Amino acid sequence: MSNLRYSRQIAFFGVGVDGQDKLLASTVAIIGVGAIGSALANILCRAGIGRLRLVDRDYVELTNLQRQILFTEADVTNQQPKSIAACEYLKKVNSEIILEPVVAELNSGNIAQILDGVDLILDAVDNWETRFLINEWSVKNKITWIYAAALGSQCVTMNFRYNNTCNNTGNNTGGDSNNSCDSNSPCLRCLIPAEHPQTQQQTCATAGILAMTPGTIASIQAAEAVKIILNSNAIREGLLTIDLWNNRFKNIKIKRNPDCPVCSHKIYDYLSRNANAKIQKICGRNAIQISPESQTNINLIEYAKKLEKIGNVKTNQYILNFTNDNLQFTLFQDGRAIIENPKNEIHAKNIYNEFIGLR
Ligand SMILES: [Zn+2]
Numbered sequence: 001m002s003n004l005r006y007s008r009q010i011a012f013f014g015v016g017v018d019g020q021d022k023l024l025a026s027t028v029a030i031i032g033v034g035a036i037g038s039a040l041a042n043i044l045c046r047a048g049i050g051r052l053r054l055v056d057r058d059y060v061e062l063t064n065l066q067r068q069i070l071f072t073e074a075d076v077t078n079q080q081p082k083s084i085a086a087c088e089y090l091k092k093v094n095s096e097i098i099l100e101p102v103v104a105e106l107n108s109g110n111i112a113q114i115l116d117g118v119d120l121i122l123d124a125v126d127n128w129e130t131r132f133l134i135n136e137w138s139v140k141n142k143i144t145w146i147y148a149a150a151l152g153s154q155c156v157t158m159n160f161r162y163n164n165t166c167n168n169t170g171n172n173t174g175g176d177s178n179n180s181c182d183s184n185s186p187c188l189r190c191l192i193p194a195e196h197p198q199t200q201q202q203t204c205a206t207a208g209i210l211a212m213t214p215g216t217i218a219s220i221q222a223a224e225a226v227k228i229i230l231n232s233n234a235i236r237e238g239l240l241t242i243d244l245w246n247n248r249f250k251n252i253k254i255k256r257n258p259d260c261p262v263c264s265h266k267i268y269d270y271l272s273r274n275a276n277a278k279i280q281k282i283c284g285r286n287a288i289q290i291s292p293e294s295q296t297n298i299n300l301i302e303y304a305k306k307l308e309k310i311g312n313v314k315t316n317q318y319i320l321n322f323t324n325d326n327l328q329f330t331l332f333q334d335g336r337a338i339i340e341n342p343k344n345e346i347h348a349k350n351i352y353n354e355f356i357g358l359r
Pocket of ligand 1: 186
Protein backbone atom coordinates (compact mmCIF):
# COMPACT_ATOMS: atom_id res chain seq x y z
CA MET A 1 0.00 0.00 0.00
CA SER A 2 2.79 2.41 0.90
CA ASN A 3 4.32 2.36 -2.55
CA LEU A 4 1.03 3.20 -4.21
CA ARG A 5 0.35 5.98 -1.70
CA TYR A 6 3.75 7.54 -2.32
CA SER A 7 4.07 6.58 -6.01
CA ARG A 8 4.07 10.16 -7.33
CA GLN A 9 6.78 11.16 -4.86
CA ILE A 10 8.82 8.00 -5.56
CA ALA A 11 8.66 8.83 -9.28
CA PHE A 12 10.46 12.12 -8.59
CA PHE A 13 14.19 11.74 -9.34
CA GLY A 14 15.28 13.16 -5.99
CA VAL A 15 13.35 10.60 -3.93
CA GLY A 16 12.94 7.13 -5.45
CA VAL A 17 12.14 3.92 -3.53
CA ASP A 18 15.23 4.15 -1.32
CA GLY A 19 14.52 7.79 -0.53
CA GLN A 20 10.94 6.99 0.41
CA ASP A 21 12.20 4.27 2.75
CA LYS A 22 14.48 6.82 4.39
CA LEU A 23 11.59 9.23 4.89
CA LEU A 24 9.51 6.44 6.41
CA ALA A 25 12.38 5.56 8.75
CA SER A 26 12.86 9.15 9.99
CA THR A 27 11.57 10.99 13.06
CA VAL A 28 10.83 14.69 12.75
CA ALA A 29 9.70 17.05 15.52
CA ILE A 30 7.65 20.11 14.66
CA ILE A 31 7.84 22.65 17.48
CA GLY A 32 4.78 24.89 17.42
CA VAL A 33 1.62 23.85 15.61
CA GLY A 34 0.33 27.24 14.50
CA ALA A 35 0.23 28.45 10.90
CA ILE A 36 3.72 27.26 9.88
CA GLY A 37 3.55 24.11 12.02
CA SER A 38 0.20 22.93 10.70
CA ALA A 39 1.31 23.50 7.09
CA LEU A 40 4.53 21.58 7.79
CA ALA A 41 2.69 18.72 9.49
CA ASN A 42 0.19 18.52 6.63
CA ILE A 43 2.90 18.23 3.96
CA LEU A 44 5.23 15.91 5.87
CA CYS A 45 2.45 13.56 7.01
CA ARG A 46 1.39 13.13 3.37
CA ALA A 47 5.05 12.78 2.29
CA GLY A 48 5.41 9.82 4.63
CA ILE A 49 7.77 10.95 7.37
CA GLY A 50 7.52 7.79 9.48
CA ARG A 51 7.23 9.45 12.86
CA LEU A 52 6.00 13.01 13.35
CA ARG A 53 6.07 14.57 16.81
CA LEU A 54 3.89 17.66 17.09
CA VAL A 55 4.64 19.88 20.08
CA ASP A 56 2.45 22.83 21.07
CA ARG A 57 1.49 24.57 24.30
CA ASP A 58 -1.76 26.20 23.24
CA TYR A 59 -5.33 25.44 22.17
CA VAL A 60 -7.27 26.33 19.01
CA GLU A 61 -8.98 29.74 18.83
CA LEU A 62 -11.24 31.32 16.21
CA THR A 63 -8.53 33.76 15.04
CA ASN A 64 -6.35 30.75 14.11
CA LEU A 65 -8.69 29.37 11.41
CA GLN A 66 -7.73 32.03 8.84
CA ARG A 67 -4.28 30.42 8.38
CA GLN A 68 -3.81 27.33 10.59
CA ILE A 69 -4.92 24.75 8.06
CA LEU A 70 -5.45 21.64 10.21
CA PHE A 71 -8.11 23.08 12.51
CA THR A 72 -11.89 23.31 12.31
CA GLU A 73 -14.68 25.26 14.01
CA ALA A 74 -15.33 22.19 16.17
CA ASP A 75 -11.76 22.43 17.51
CA VAL A 76 -12.46 26.04 18.50
CA THR A 77 -15.71 25.07 20.26
CA ASN A 78 -14.04 22.17 22.04
CA GLN A 79 -10.91 24.18 22.83
CA GLN A 80 -8.77 21.34 21.57
CA PRO A 81 -5.04 21.60 22.18
CA LYS A 82 -3.43 22.30 18.81
CA SER A 83 -1.16 19.25 18.79
CA ILE A 84 -4.10 16.94 19.58
CA ALA A 85 -6.40 18.54 16.98
CA ALA A 86 -3.65 18.36 14.33
CA CYS A 87 -2.95 14.67 15.00
CA GLU A 88 -6.67 13.80 14.99
CA TYR A 89 -6.98 15.40 11.55
CA LEU A 90 -3.80 13.88 10.13
CA LYS A 91 -4.64 10.36 11.35
CA LYS A 92 -7.47 10.40 8.80
CA VAL A 93 -5.02 11.41 6.06
CA ASN A 94 -2.25 8.90 6.73
CA SER A 95 -2.82 6.04 9.18
CA GLU A 96 0.45 4.39 8.16
CA ILE A 97 2.75 6.79 10.00
CA ILE A 98 3.15 7.42 13.72
CA LEU A 99 1.77 10.74 14.95
CA GLU A 100 2.81 11.85 18.42
CA PRO A 101 1.02 14.86 19.93
CA VAL A 102 2.75 16.60 22.83
CA VAL A 103 0.76 19.22 24.77
CA ALA A 104 3.57 21.14 26.42
CA GLU A 105 5.79 24.13 26.13
CA LEU A 106 9.28 23.13 25.09
CA ASN A 107 11.68 24.19 27.85
CA SER A 108 15.07 23.29 29.28
CA GLY A 109 13.45 20.80 31.66
CA ASN A 110 11.59 18.74 29.07
CA ILE A 111 13.61 19.23 25.85
CA ALA A 112 15.68 16.06 26.29
CA GLN A 113 12.56 13.96 26.68
CA ILE A 114 10.54 15.67 23.93
CA LEU A 115 13.34 15.59 21.37
CA ASP A 116 14.52 12.10 22.24
CA GLY A 117 15.21 10.08 19.09
CA VAL A 118 14.48 13.00 16.74
CA ASP A 119 16.50 13.18 13.49
CA LEU A 120 15.44 16.70 12.52
CA ILE A 121 13.80 19.61 14.33
CA LEU A 122 11.51 22.06 12.56
CA ASP A 123 10.98 25.41 14.24
CA ALA A 124 7.49 26.82 13.92
CA VAL A 125 7.37 28.75 17.19
CA ASP A 126 6.43 32.35 17.85
CA ASN A 127 9.21 33.41 20.22
CA TRP A 128 12.99 33.81 20.30
CA GLU A 129 13.47 32.14 23.65
CA THR A 130 12.35 28.76 22.33
CA ARG A 131 14.41 29.22 19.16
CA PHE A 132 17.57 29.92 21.15
CA LEU A 133 16.82 26.86 23.27
CA ILE A 134 16.41 24.70 20.13
CA ASN A 135 19.62 26.19 18.72
CA GLU A 136 21.64 25.27 21.81
CA TRP A 137 20.15 21.77 21.89
CA SER A 138 20.96 21.35 18.23
CA VAL A 139 24.58 22.49 18.58
CA LYS A 140 25.13 20.43 21.72
CA ASN A 141 23.61 17.26 20.29
CA LYS A 142 24.58 17.81 16.65
CA ILE A 143 21.00 17.64 15.43
CA THR A 144 20.00 19.68 12.38
CA TRP A 145 17.15 22.17 12.73
CA ILE A 146 15.35 24.51 10.37
CA TYR A 147 14.38 28.00 11.47
CA ALA A 148 11.28 29.63 10.02
CA ALA A 149 9.13 32.64 10.85
CA ALA A 150 6.35 34.60 9.18
CA LEU A 151 4.66 37.94 9.77
CA GLY A 152 2.53 40.12 7.51
CA SER A 153 3.66 39.22 4.00
CA GLN A 154 7.27 38.53 5.04
CA CYS A 155 8.85 35.24 5.94
CA VAL A 156 12.33 33.82 6.57
CA THR A 157 13.94 30.44 6.85
CA MET A 158 17.40 28.99 7.31
CA ASN A 159 18.84 25.50 7.74
CA PHE A 160 21.14 25.14 10.73
CA ARG A 161 23.40 22.19 10.18
CA TYR A 162 26.18 22.72 12.67
CA ASN A 163 28.33 19.55 12.75
CA ASN A 164 25.47 17.55 11.44
CA THR A 165 24.68 14.16 9.99
CA CYS A 166 27.01 14.45 7.01
CA ASN A 167 29.86 13.90 9.43
CA ASN A 168 28.59 10.35 9.74
CA THR A 169 30.59 7.84 7.80
CA GLY A 170 27.62 5.54 7.15
CA ASN A 171 26.44 5.07 3.58
CA ASN A 172 23.60 7.37 2.67
CA THR A 173 21.08 5.92 0.27
CA GLY A 174 20.11 9.40 -0.90
CA GLY A 175 23.06 9.15 -3.25
CA ASP A 176 24.47 12.61 -3.59
CA SER A 177 26.80 13.53 -0.80
CA ASN A 178 27.05 17.03 0.58
CA ASN A 179 30.27 18.81 1.48
CA SER A 180 28.86 22.06 2.77
CA CYS A 181 27.84 20.87 6.19
CA ASP A 182 31.05 21.14 8.14
CA SER A 183 31.98 22.95 11.32
CA ASN A 184 31.93 26.25 9.42
CA SER A 185 28.15 26.19 9.36
CA PRO A 186 26.77 29.01 11.51
CA CYS A 187 24.24 28.62 14.31
CA LEU A 188 21.33 30.94 15.14
CA ARG A 189 23.44 32.93 17.62
CA CYS A 190 25.96 33.64 14.84
CA LEU A 191 23.06 35.18 12.93
CA ILE A 192 21.35 36.96 15.84
CA PRO A 193 23.90 37.90 18.49
CA ALA A 194 21.49 39.80 20.75
CA GLU A 195 19.82 37.69 23.35
CA HIS A 196 16.48 39.46 23.34
CA PRO A 197 15.61 40.59 19.83
CA GLN A 198 11.93 40.55 20.81
CA THR A 199 12.10 43.97 22.46
CA GLN A 200 10.65 45.63 19.38
CA GLN A 201 8.94 42.51 18.14
CA GLN A 202 5.67 42.86 16.32
CA THR A 203 3.20 40.01 16.47
CA CYS A 204 0.52 38.49 14.25
CA ALA A 205 -2.05 40.42 16.28
CA THR A 206 -0.42 43.81 15.77
CA ALA A 207 1.11 43.50 12.28
CA GLY A 208 -1.41 41.04 10.85
CA ILE A 209 -0.52 38.09 8.65
CA LEU A 210 -1.57 36.76 5.26
CA ALA A 211 -2.35 33.04 5.24
CA MET A 212 -0.07 32.61 2.21
CA THR A 213 3.01 33.77 4.10
CA PRO A 214 3.33 30.89 6.58
CA GLY A 215 2.17 28.48 3.86
CA THR A 216 5.01 29.59 1.58
CA ILE A 217 7.77 29.37 4.15
CA ALA A 218 6.46 26.03 5.51
CA SER A 219 6.58 24.55 1.99
CA ILE A 220 10.19 25.64 1.58
CA GLN A 221 11.07 24.40 5.07
CA ALA A 222 9.41 21.03 4.32
CA ALA A 223 11.30 20.73 1.00
CA GLU A 224 14.58 21.37 2.83
CA ALA A 225 13.56 18.85 5.50
CA VAL A 226 13.09 16.15 2.85
CA LYS A 227 16.40 17.09 1.16
CA ILE A 228 18.22 16.98 4.49
CA ILE A 229 16.80 13.56 5.38
CA LEU A 230 17.80 12.29 1.94
CA ASN A 231 21.23 13.96 2.23
CA SER A 232 20.70 15.66 -1.13
CA ASN A 233 23.36 17.88 -2.69
CA ALA A 234 20.69 20.51 -3.33
CA ILE A 235 20.25 21.60 0.29
CA ARG A 236 19.94 25.39 0.45
CA GLU A 237 22.49 27.43 2.36
CA GLY A 238 22.00 30.90 3.83
CA LEU A 239 19.08 32.93 5.10
CA LEU A 240 16.15 33.09 2.72
CA THR A 241 13.87 36.12 3.08
CA ILE A 242 10.66 36.56 1.11
CA ASP A 243 8.16 39.40 0.90
CA LEU A 244 5.12 38.09 -0.95
CA TRP A 245 3.38 41.47 -1.15
CA ASN A 246 6.37 43.33 -2.56
CA ASN A 247 7.70 40.42 -4.64
CA ARG A 248 11.10 40.25 -3.00
CA PHE A 249 13.07 37.03 -2.74
CA LYS A 250 16.58 37.14 -1.27
CA ASN A 251 19.07 34.56 -0.10
CA ILE A 252 21.85 35.90 2.11
CA LYS A 253 25.00 33.92 2.94
CA ILE A 254 25.66 33.88 6.68
CA LYS A 255 29.14 33.31 8.06
CA ARG A 256 29.91 31.52 11.24
CA ASN A 257 30.97 33.86 14.07
CA PRO A 258 34.28 32.50 15.40
CA ASP A 259 33.46 34.12 18.73
CA CYS A 260 29.86 32.84 18.95
CA PRO A 261 28.98 31.99 22.56
CA VAL A 262 27.03 28.90 21.50
CA CYS A 263 28.77 27.15 18.60
CA SER A 264 32.31 28.37 19.37
CA HIS A 265 32.41 28.66 23.15
CA LYS A 266 29.73 26.05 23.92
CA ILE A 267 27.97 28.24 26.46
CA TYR A 268 24.41 26.97 26.70
CA ASP A 269 22.52 29.72 28.59
CA TYR A 270 19.04 28.69 27.57
CA LEU A 271 19.57 24.97 28.21
CA SER A 272 20.84 25.67 31.70
CA ARG A 273 18.03 28.03 32.72
CA ASN A 274 15.47 26.96 35.31
CA ALA A 275 12.51 25.84 33.25
CA ASN A 276 9.95 26.14 35.97
CA ALA A 277 8.21 28.93 37.85
CA LYS A 278 8.17 30.95 34.67
CA ILE A 279 5.98 33.87 33.76
CA GLN A 280 5.68 34.62 30.07
CA LYS A 281 3.66 36.90 27.84
CA ILE A 282 1.78 35.05 25.12
CA CYS A 283 2.57 36.33 21.64
CA GLY A 284 -0.21 38.27 19.98
CA ARG A 285 -2.75 38.63 22.75
CA ASN A 286 -3.06 40.13 26.21
CA ALA A 287 -2.39 36.96 28.13
CA ILE A 288 0.25 35.70 30.53
CA GLN A 289 1.33 32.09 30.93
CA ILE A 290 2.42 30.90 34.36
CA SER A 291 4.20 27.57 34.83
CA PRO A 292 4.43 25.75 38.17
CA GLU A 293 7.70 25.46 40.07
CA SER A 294 8.04 21.73 39.60
CA GLN A 295 6.93 19.29 36.91
CA THR A 296 3.48 18.04 37.69
CA ASN A 297 0.47 16.27 36.27
CA ILE A 298 -2.78 17.54 37.72
CA ASN A 299 -6.28 16.05 37.84
CA LEU A 300 -8.41 18.49 35.85
CA ILE A 301 -11.68 16.88 36.99
CA GLU A 302 -10.91 17.69 40.63
CA TYR A 303 -10.09 21.26 39.70
CA ALA A 304 -13.32 21.47 37.71
CA LYS A 305 -15.37 20.40 40.76
CA LYS A 306 -13.72 23.10 42.88
CA LEU A 307 -13.98 25.88 40.32
CA GLU A 308 -17.57 25.15 39.29
CA LYS A 309 -18.71 26.72 42.55
CA ILE A 310 -17.38 30.14 41.58
CA GLY A 311 -17.74 30.37 37.80
CA ASN A 312 -18.23 28.59 34.49
CA VAL A 313 -15.96 25.66 33.79
CA LYS A 314 -15.43 23.88 30.50
CA THR A 315 -13.11 20.88 30.42
CA ASN A 316 -11.89 18.27 28.03
CA GLN A 317 -9.27 15.61 28.58
CA TYR A 318 -6.40 18.07 28.26
CA ILE A 319 -7.46 21.52 29.40
CA LEU A 320 -9.85 23.35 31.71
CA ASN A 321 -11.27 26.72 30.82
CA PHE A 322 -12.61 28.92 33.62
CA THR A 323 -14.59 32.15 33.27
CA ASN A 324 -16.51 34.36 35.65
CA ASP A 325 -17.40 38.06 35.61
CA ASN A 326 -13.87 39.16 36.40
CA LEU A 327 -11.47 36.68 34.95
CA GLN A 328 -10.71 34.01 32.44
CA PHE A 329 -7.97 31.42 32.44
CA THR A 330 -7.07 28.09 30.92
CA LEU A 331 -5.40 25.39 32.95
CA PHE A 332 -3.38 22.58 31.36
CA GLN A 333 -2.61 19.09 32.70
CA ASP A 334 1.04 20.05 33.25
CA GLY A 335 -0.03 22.77 35.69
CA ARG A 336 0.51 25.66 33.29
CA ALA A 337 -2.16 28.31 33.15
CA ILE A 338 -2.82 31.03 30.61
CA ILE A 339 -4.44 34.03 32.29
CA GLU A 340 -6.41 36.22 29.85
CA ASN A 341 -6.36 40.03 30.14
CA PRO A 342 -4.53 40.43 33.44
CA LYS A 343 -3.70 43.98 34.54
CA ASN A 344 -0.02 43.04 34.83
CA GLU A 345 2.26 40.14 35.75
CA ILE A 346 1.62 40.46 39.47
CA HIS A 347 -2.12 40.35 38.89
CA ALA A 348 -1.68 37.20 36.77
CA LYS A 349 0.46 35.62 39.48
CA ASN A 350 -2.12 36.43 42.14
CA ILE A 351 -4.86 34.83 40.07
CA TYR A 352 -2.70 31.73 39.65
CA ASN A 353 -1.96 31.50 43.37
CA GLU A 354 -5.55 32.07 44.38
CA PHE A 355 -7.32 29.78 41.94
CA ILE A 356 -4.75 27.15 41.04
CA GLY A 357 -2.23 27.34 43.85
CA LEU A 358 0.44 25.00 42.52
CA ARG A 359 3.43 27.16 43.33
ZN1 LIG B 1 27.11 30.19 16.47
